[in-house]
Amino acid sequence: MQPWQRPARGLCLRCALRAPTTPTGRSFSGSVQHNRARITALNRPLEQLSFDWVSGRKGKNDQKEGRDFKPWKAQGPRTKIRKVGRVSFDERFQSALLESSDIVRKELEQTKLELAHWDKFFASIVHACKSSLIDDGDEAHFGQRFTLRRTFGKMGREGIVDYLRRQYRNHKLDTAFSSTATKSDSLADFRYPAEWYPVARSMQRKIHLHVGPTNSGKTYHALQRLEKAKSGFYGGPLRLLAHEIYSRLNKKGISCALITGDEVRVPENGPVKVYSNTVEMVPIGQEVEVGVIDEIQMIADPHRGWAWTRAVLGCQAQELHLCGEERAVPLIQRLVSLMGDTLEIHNYKRLNPLKTMASSLKGDIRRLEKGDCIVAFSRVGIHSLKQEIEKVTGRRAAIVYGSLPAEIRAQQADLFNDPNNDYDFLVASDAIGMGLNLSCKRIIFESVIKRLPTGIQRLSISEIKQIGGRAGRYRSAAQSSSSRIANEKENVGLVTCLDEADLPYIRAAMMAEAEPLDAAGILPLDSVIDNYSNMFPPDTPFGYIYQRLERVSRTDPPFFMCKIQDTEATFGLLDNIQGLNVIDKMVFMSAPLRATDPVMARVIKAFAECVGQQKSGRLLDIPELDLEILDRPVSGDDKEYLRSLEALHRSLILYLWLGYRFGGVFTDRTLATHAKEMAEVKMDRTLTEFSANSKLRKQALRKKRIKGAKDKFLDSPEPTGVMDTIPDIPELDTTLSDEDEIEFEDPNSALESTHIRAPVPFAQHTSPSTP
Numbered sequence: 002m003q004p005w006q007r008p009a010r011g012l013c014l015r016c017a018l019r020a021p022t023t024p025t026g027r028s029f030s031g032s033v034q035h036n037r038a039r040i041t042a043l044n045r046p047l048e049q050l051s052f053d054w055v056s057g058r059k060g061k062n063d064q065k066e067g068r069d070f071k072p073w074k075a076q077g078p079r080t081k082i083r084k085v086g087r088v089s090f091d092e093r094f095q096s097a098l099l100e101s102s103d104i105v106r107k108e109l110e111q112t113k114l115e116l117a118h119w120d121k122f123f124a125s126i127v128h129a130c131k132s133s134l135i136d137d138g139d140e141a142h143f144g145q146r147f148t149l150r151r152t153f154g155k156m157g158r159e160g161i162v163d164y165l166r167r168q169y170r171n172h173k174l175d176t177a178f179s180s181t182a183t184k185s186d187s188l189a190d191f192r193y194p195a196e197w198y199p200v201a202r203s204m205q206r207k208i209h210l211h212v213g214p215t216n217s218g219k220t221y222h223a224l225q226r227l228e229k230a231k232s233g234f235y236g237g238p239l240r241l242l243a244h245e246i247y248s249r250l251n252k253k254g255i256s257c258a259l260i261t262g263d264e265v266r267v268p269e270n271g272p273v274k275v276y277s278n279t280v281e282m283v284p285i286g287q288e289v290e291v292g293v294i295d296e297i298q299m300i301a302d303p304h305r306g307w308a309w310t311r312a313v314l315g316c317q318a319q320e321l322h323l324c325g326e327e328r329a330v331p332l333i334q335r336l337v338s339l340m341g342d343t344l345e346i347h348n349y350k351r352l353n354p355l356k357t358m359a360s361s362l363k364g365d366i367r368r369l370e371k372g373d374c375i376v377a378f379s380r381v382g383i384h385s386l387k388q389e390i391e392k393v394t395g396r397r398a399a400i401v402y403g404s405l406p407a408e409i410r411a412q413q414a415d416l417f418n419d420p421n422n423d424y425d426f427l428v429a430s431d432a433i434g435m436g437l438n439l440s441c442k443r444i445i446f447e448s449v450i451k452r453l454p455t456g457i458q459r460l461s462i463s464e465i466k467q468i469g470g471r472a473g474r475y476r477s478a479a480q481s482s483s484s485r486i487a488n489e490k491e492n493v494g495l496v497t498c499l500d501e502a503d504l505p506y507i508r509a510a511m512m513a514e515a516e517p518l519d520a521a522g523i524l525p526l527d528s529v530i531d532n533y534s535n536m537f538p539p540d541t542p543f544g545y546i547y548q549r550l551e552r553v554s555r556t557d558p559p560f561f562m563c564k565i566q567d568t569e570a571t572f573g574l575l576d577n578i579q580g581l582n583v584i585d586k587m588v589f590m591s592a593p594l595r596a597t598d599p600v601m602a603r604v605i606k607a608f609a610e611c612v613g614q615q616k617s618g619r620l621l622d623i624p625e626l627d628l629e630i631l632d633r634p635v636s637g638d639d640k641e642y643l644r645s646l647e648a649l650h651r652s653l654i655l656y657l658w659l660g661y662r663f664g665g666v667f668t669d670r671t672l673a674t675h676a677k678e679m680a681e682v683k684m685d686r687t688l689t690e691f692s693a694n695s696k697l698r699k700q701a702l703r704k705k706r707i708k709g710a711k712d713k714f715l716d717s718p719e720p721t722g723v724m725d726t727i728p729d730i731p732e733l734d735t736t737l738s739d740e741d742e743i744e745f746e747d748p749n750s751a752l753e754s755t756h757i758r759a760p761v762p763f764a765q766h767t768s769p770s771t772p
Contacts, residue, residue, distance in 0.1 A: 101161040198315035213349030215470030223322035230291035241407035247277040263657035285315035292318030297325035306522025358497035372442040378451035401429040446498040465510040469496040522563040544572025570596035580613030618666035
């Protein structure tokens with residue numbers, strides 16, 4: 002019996018039959034009254050709009066004479082804000098949809114032929130927008146509603162206008178190509194993906210499945226076998242993990258190459274023995290002795306799962322080691338039986354105990370202790386929580402979230418792990434679930450719900466267990482096998498939350514078992530997409546071709562078709578670029594894009610025009626890249642400054658990624674790498690040298706000046722001369738008042754005092770030739 006199904010004693014019949022907490026496997030749904038009101042609002046006619054808090058107008062139902070208009074009942078301030086915000090989004094979305102429909106209809110009124118199918122098409126759009134999560138019978142319409150709402154949330158009315166244009170175009174093309182559908186759709190049979198890799202099927206592979214919780218040593222044992230092999234590869238989910246394995250093997254004298262989407266490092270001396278890759282870059286065309294694929298449970302990821310499936314089905318490894326969670330065992334067993342290989346399962350236990358605390362922090366951040374990690378699920382919430390912690394406690398907090406580059410996340414984790422500095426806390430998102438080694442005593446959930454484009458949703462069992470498993474001081478399997486800890490209590494990992502209301506749910510999730518995986522993601526081969534596109538006229542939009550291929554594709558268990566992220570926005574950009582062929586568009590579809598971000602959308606369009614129209618791809622010839630921000634002084638108070646640096650860093654990553662696919666166009670890889678490193682330096686200084694607490698800011702500047710002065714003294718060939726120039730610096734324990742300021746005569750002195758050498762202003766660089 003599950004924890005939430007246990008009968009309660011000492012309660013009335015109504016309370017005894019009510020679940021104390023929502024089952025962990027279910028999504029967050031709220032109360033019965035909330036669902037009833039939500040369904041009623043979704044099923045209203047689009048014309049019946051009620052109160053709009055932006056314009057302050059009334060709906061038709063609220064215009065009765067003598068009626069007092071009240072947008073909400075007399076409730077608490079938090080309930081009031083939440084209800085107004087929810088209703089406002091629904092009504093603004095409906096209003097934007099109607100306005101977008103009028104705009105597109107006026108564009109189509111030029112020809113009667115263009116407008117012939119509009120009424121039927123828009124009726125299907127209206128029906129899709131009325132569907133809800135509870136409607137199980139119309140998955141396609143719900144997917145359309147989800148895409149529309151997400152597009153409106155990110156791009157506003159203009160995004161809906163573009164979406165309606167593309168969908169109506171697809172609607173007309175479906176009508177035009179209905180007679181030839183049978184011949185072209187026969188290419189969309191993806192029921193037997195194991196047969197796509199005949200060389201791997203001709204081998205009799207030995208597969209080892211290493212399963213266990215976080216910090217159980219499963220990956221360590223697989224890597225031990227890789228180190229002894231004559232040839233092999235490692236495939237991980239993050240660039241950070243690929244870098245870590247690359248550095249570890251080379252330090253041990255093993256010739257290892259690093260190959261990720263945007264970076265290639267090959268040893269100059271001697272042949273390569275091992276390749277460290279992200280999973281997408283695993284060399285399936287090369288026969289090796291041992292292969293290691295990490296985080297195998299991501300084979301069921303709806304967006305990236307295809308990369309794990311491709312590596313498992315297609316790699317030519319005589320001995321393949323898969324590492325991940327225990328819930329992947331049934332799926333891997335089924336895949337192995339389809340491939341005809343042999344399987345051996347290795348189970349591991351956690352190296353240090355993990356417990357759920359009996360109580361929460363009662364909402365009081367003053368109860369935080371040194372070594373605590375607080376987990377939140379929004380970028381704004383993470384920054385706000387960091388500021389509040391530093392103001393209340395007077396101690397520094399490191400910060401980690403998904404938008405930060407992997408290098409900056411690793412630096413922030415190192416600051417938190419180092420016991421000899423003043424970073425006592427870590428504020429992080431679910432990005433800490435993998436790829437970072439953390440020495441945190443407690444994991445504290447700020448909340449157990451997160452906002453997705455589909456709405457509010459509770460964390461799943463696997464998410465809570467993955468994040469909560471980071472609690473406890475990190476130690477490798479080698480450390481655990483070679484030495485014993487004198488006091489095991491010191492290494493017990495603790496999991497709790499900020500609010501008491503979330504604790505029963507966390508406790509139930511930590512006790513429960515996650516649902517086993519039942520399907521692996523796939524994507525069609527490039528050759529299949531190319532052949533399928535050849536069945537249509539040359540002027541057919543590629544977005545329509547790919548979406549039709551997704552619709553008509555046939556898959557059998559245990560496989561499903563993955564969804565490429567932001568396909569609608571990406572197709573809208575690529576289909577308007579002249580000169581791009583199908584292969585070029587498929588390359589861009591595989592790139593690390595964020596096409597729904599307006600800044601990134603402009604950069605993607607500029608890069609695509611460089612390829613399609615043979616424009617100059619030199620870094621300084623692309624005005625959409627905001628390189629001027631590298632010359633601006635660091636600002637910790639301006640959140641847009643950090644956001645702009647993150648956007649520039651993503652753009653440079655994309656430039657480097659495309660540079661390895663279109664080497665004749667994007668030729669400034671060396672300069673782009675330097676600019677990326679400069680952006681990382683700026684982000685590092687923004688996060689480390691600025692705090693909401695003024696005393697912490699001054700203390701950070703003092704330490705930087707002291708370290709800079711010492712470095713100058715140690716590096717100088719004439720120490721006596723340097724000592725004479727060292728300014729008087731207050732001791733670390735000297736307390737400065739809020740009015741005291743530490744100023745530098747030269748603005749660049751603050752840069753020179755950092756542990757990273759100050760970069761040359763970017764505007765002074767010229768574009769070097771690519772080696």
